Amino acid sequence: xxxxxxxxxxxxxxxxxAGSVFSVSAAGVKDVLxxxxxxxxxxxxxxxxxxxxxxxxxHFLKNGAKEGRIMNPILDVVAYRxxxxxxDAAFGDDWDAYVNHYLTxxxxxxxxxGVLFDLVDYANKNADLKxxxxxxxxxxxxxxxxxxxxxxxxxxxIAAQAEEDEEPAAADNxxxxxxxxxxxxxxxxxxxxxxxxxxxxxxxxxVVDSYTHVHDSKKVACHQVGPGLDATCTTDGYVEYQCDEPxxxxxxxxxxxxxxxxxxxxxxxxxxxxxxWRETVPASHVPAEDxxxxxxxxxxxxxxGYMKYTCTRCGESVTQIEGFExxxxxxxxxxxxxxxxKASWSCQEEGRGYYWEKCKNCGEIRQQSNKELLNHxxxxxxxxxxxxxxxxxxxxxxYCDMCGVAKVENIxxxxxxxxxxxxxxxxxxxxxxxxxxxxxEPTHIKWTIDYCNTCGEITHAMEGSEAxxxxxxxxxxxxxxxxxxxxxxxxxxxxxxxxxxxxxxVQ
Numbered sequence: 001x002x003x004x005x006x007x008x009x010x011x012x013x014x015x016x017x018a019g020s021v022f023s024v025s026a027a028g029v030k031d032v033l034x035x036x037x038x039x040x041x042x043x044x045x046x047x048x049x050x051x052x053x054x055x056x057x058x059h060f061l062k063n064g065a066k067e068g069r070i071m072n073p074i075l076d077v078v079a080y081r082x083x084x085x086x087x088d089a090a091f092g093d094d095w096d097a098y099v100n101h102y103l104t105x106x107x108x109x110x111x112x113x114g115v116l117f118d119l120v121d122y123a124n125k126n127a128d129l130k131x132x133x134x135x136x137x138x139x140x141x142x143x144x145x146x147x148x149x150x151x152x153x154x155x156x157x158i159a160a161q162a163e164e165d166e167e168p169a170a171a172d173n174x175x176x177x178x179x180x181x182x183x184x185x186x187x188x189x190x191x192x193x194x195x196x197x198x199x200x201x202x203x204x205x206x207v208v209d210s211y212t213h214v215h216d217s218k219k220v221a222c223h224q225v226g227p228g229l230d231a232t233c234t235t236d237g238y239v240e241y242q243c244d245e246p247x248x249x250x251x252x253x254x255x256x257x258x259x260x261x262x263x264x265x266x267x268x269x270x271x272x273x274x275x276x277w278r279e280t281v282p283a284s285h286v287p288a289e290d291x292x293x294x295x296x297x298x299x300x301x302x303x304x305g306y307m308k309y310t311c312t313r314c315g316e317s318v319t320q321i322e323g324f325e326x327x328x329x330x331x332x333x334x335x336x337x338x339x340x341x342k343a344s345w346s347c348q349e350e351g352r353g354y355y356w357e358k359c360k361n362c363g364e365i366r367q368q369s370n371k372e373l374l375n376h377x378x379x380x381x382x383x384x385x386x387x388x389x390x391x392x393x394x395x396x397x398x399y400c401d402m403c404g405v406a407k408v409e410n411i412x413x414x415x416x417x418x419x420x421x422x423x424x425x426x427x428x429x430x431x432x433x434x435x436x437x438x439x440x441e442p443t444h445i446k447w448t449i450d451y452c453n454t455c456g457e458i459t460h461a462m463e464g465s466e467a468x469x470x471x472x473x474x475x476x477x478x479x480x481x482x483x484x485x486x487x488x489x490x491x492x493x494x495x496x497x498x499x500x501x502x503x504x505x506v507q
Contacts, residue, residue, distance in 0.1 A: 028096030080114030125155030152258030
């Protein structure tokens with residue numbers, strides 16, 4: 001769909017521009033630069049930088065923008081700067097700021113000069129992207145340059161328009177409506193230009209970058225090109241390779257809808273990538289195949305090794321140390337008649353226990369000792385100073401089982417709670433007074449508790465049912481809980497808690 005460019009005039013202070021830009025998530029040249037587009041458009045850059053995106057970003061920021069180059073298929077940022085004097089005054093040579101302004105502010109303001117791809121139309125024609133990104137044009141731009149362009153998605157195309165049809169930007173005259181977007185009026189007898197229909201895409205007009213060169217012959221389908229250059233003893237050589245990956249192109253149906261990819265052909269012959277690169281062959285001396293010409297000092301655990309030989313190419317005497325680094329000791333426990341281990345030691349004397357180790361590489365022998373004293377220990381509680389109960393720990397002492405000399409004090413753990421014969425203090429039904437705010441009728445709550453038969457500590461308490469107190473036998477007390485029927489009501493509900501002392505069947 002052809003879009004008529006509208007020239008807008010804005011008079012914004014630099015501070016206002018900066019505020020509008022940086023109130024949202026920022027974007028810059030690196031976020032939207034397409035290395036495929038930039039390299040494909042300028043062959044000199046492709047030869048210089050290959051697939052190094054950081055190099056392309058650095059080039060554009062330092063030289064490319066000043067040279068008027070276009071770094072992606074969405075925005076000609078140089079033309080965008082030239083069209084809007086307010087932006088030029090605010091940002092100067094800060095190209096990141098122009099990219100950020102267009103994606104976060106300018107696109108919403110309707111600024112169109114320098115725009116190569118309509119992100120609004122792209123989002124509207126791709127419901128899945130609209131659902132994910134909404135009007136986040138920073139994310140949409142990144143999606144388009146990284147994957148959308150390869151998928152052949154609909155929308156976003158702006159038909160080319162002749163230079164003479166473009167209207168110059170109106171100058172800012174400082175009038176009261178200088179913050180409004182205005183269109184340069186046309187003469188009344190000038191008809192609107194007819195819309196140019198979007199051309200139907202050719203089945204094979206759009207190359208797909210379906211692979212990424214890593215410039216490594218072990219990882220890329222390729223073949224060697226010619227003999228290359230042999231390395232010498234002092235200068236590097238190289239081997240040149242050419243890529244054999246197939247060149248893939250997009251396919252479209254008669255309505256321009258993307259249907260898939262296929263290998264590109266010319267006159268019926270399949271086309272393959274022709275990118276070439278060189279892999280370095282390091283310079284090196286050449287030893288003779290005759291082993292008598294080579295002396296090798298093998299490395300040991302105490303010194304590094306080396307190899308000496310006479311180069312058969314230049315005749316120089318060479319000493320090579322790479323690959324002959326000193327070895328590390330590889331210790332292994334051993335014993336023989338002269339090296340018997342003594343594996344016991346005590347809590348009284350250091351270093352009585354030891355064992356022997358021998359290096360498997362050099363045969364060196366060393367003695368390893370345990371130099372730490374063992375802790376004194378006793379195996380029982382023979383002398384009790386304070387017995388343990390179910391509420392407190394106890395204290396005992398004894399003499400070390402190993403040395404028999406040291407007096408060792410031990411803490412006796414708390415004893416377990418006791419529940420009496422036949423567990424008579426477990427699952428005991430008890431009662432507590434209860435208060436009902438909406439009734440003056442006395443009530444009680446039935447609880448089930450466990451408590452220690454020795455110390456009376458409640459170890460488990462579970463609240464049960466609540467019921468009105470009833471005096472069926474006329475003795476003045478509740479038949480279940482035993483509390484007086486005539487007792488005054490209270491606003492405090494009595495409860496049984498784990499850890500409390502058992503105070504009786506009724507509280």
